[in-house]
Amino acid sequence: MTGVAREPGERRAELADALARVRERIADACAAAGRAEDEVTLIAVTKTFPASDVRLLAGLGLTEVGENRDQEARPKAAECADLPLTWHFVGALQTNKARAVAGYADVVHSVDRSRLVRALSDAAVRAGRTLRCLVQVSLDEDVPDQERGRSGAVPKAVPALAxxxxxADGLELGGVMAVAPLGADPLPAFTRLAAVAAEVRRAHPGAAVVSAGMSGDLEQAIACGATHLRVGTALLGGRRAIVR
Incomplete structure (x- = not known):
């Protein structure tokens, strides 16, 4: 049940059980795809959940954490600064938030335009940090702009953005990211993403990250070569209205 306070031990057991189930799904999907499990990194997307859950997940060995809103991510990262975590910013990012995000994020998954590249580069240099950046790819490019459900650069624009x-100073190209189109079979979309990722790797062999797959479609993402999964609900439960 969401919104109900739990004892730490109860919540830890709940998270441990959910993590075991997700890891089992990943193992099964990797076996079906003929891939090794260690090729896939699990990112816990902790949107609307408290820093205490991040600490519990870290204690269970899961130290890749994703957030999609700066106003929530920044204080949570500060509260967990003593933990050996890698912070992934996975949401749409406004240029005026680039400096704030550059202060705590290690990886930015949602780079979809030149102006944001410049803003992140300036922010990273100011902060004395190196940000790993992924190009967010739109997989519903055939849908009219006003009907699109996701952000992202259209595939033909991805190589230049990469x-x-x-x-760019202060930035490192990590690879690509995408979200499957709303209400559609994710397999064709992730197949298109794999082709875009391969094109990026031909020009930049080190840009091997393919961030794709969430709670409902991680199996299809793994089948298409995803290296990073962004999982929230399957790990933490239904979203809460307020972070506590």
Missing amino acids: DEIAG
Whole structure:
């Protein structure tokens, strides 16, 4: 049940059980795809859940944490600064938030335009940090702009944007990210993403990250070569209205 206070031991057991189930799904999907489990990194998307859950997950060995809102991510990262975590910013990012995000994020998954590349580069240099950046790819490019459910650069624009990231001070090109189109079979979309990722790797062999797959479609993402999964609900339960 969401919104109900739990004792730490009860919540830890709940998270441990959910993590075991997700890891079992990953293992089964990797076996079906002929891939090794260690090729896939699990990111816990802790949107609307408290820092105490991040600490419990870290104690269970899961130290890759994703957030999609700066106003929530920044204080949570500060509260967990003593933990050896990798913070992934996975949501749509406004340029005026680039400096704040550059202060705590290690990886930014949602780079979809040149202006954001420049803003993140300036922010990273100011902060004395290196940000790993992924190009967010739109997989519903055939849908009219006003009907699109996801952000992202259209596939034909991705190589140039990847080049910009690779050449920007303070940034490192990590690869690509995408979210499957709303209400559609994710397999064709993730197949298109795999082709875009391969094109990026031909120009930038080190950009091997393919961030794709969430609670409902991680199996299809793994089948299409995803290296990073962004899982929230399957790990933490239904979203809460307020962080506590």
